[in-house]
Amino acid sequence: MLCFMGFIMSMFFVFSQDAATHAGSPHATGPGPGAVNWFFGLFAAHMLTILVTLGLMIFYIVDVFGNTRFPRDQRVLWLLVIFLGGPIGMPIYWYLNIWRDPVASPQHPIEQS
Numbered sequence: 001m002l003c004f005m006g007f008i009m010s011m012f013f014v015f016s017q018d019a020a021t022h023a024g025s026p027h028a029t030g031p032g033p034g035a036v037n038w039f040f041g042l043f044a045a046h047m048l049t050i051l052v053t054l055g056l057m058i059f060y061i062v063d064v065f066g067n068t069r070f071p072r073d074q075r076v077l078w079l080l081v082i083f084l085g086g087p088i089g090m091p092i093y094w095y096l097n098i099w100r101d102p103v104a105s106p107q108h109p110i111e112q113s
Contacts, residue, residue, distance in 0.1 A: 007045070011038045057082065060090055067097060 081089035
């Protein structure tokens with residue numbers, strides 16, 4: 001998020017510089033080439049971010065369904081956290097259930113046989 005905000009702020013600088021140099025031309029219309037390049041750079045970065053987010057969401061959904069450490073109602077809760085919490089819920093799920101060694105739950109007597 002901070003990189004994105006920095007990128008947007010730098011675009012304002014490039015636009016103002018580009019407009020100042022482009023304004024002296026008698027045939028200048030619209031933004032200059034620098035502004036257009038920055039826009040396409042921002043567009044490409046945004047598309048990459050969308051694809052990474054979708055890929056991570058699919059990964060976490062598959063992991064939630066395959067995770068047998070918690071009961072079904074907790075799986076539904078984690079799905080809601082991942083869908084609705086997005087950028088906040090995914091790192092929390094990752095920290096609690098993937099990165100950190102999960103505590104092994106004791107087996108029930110029925111599962112031991």
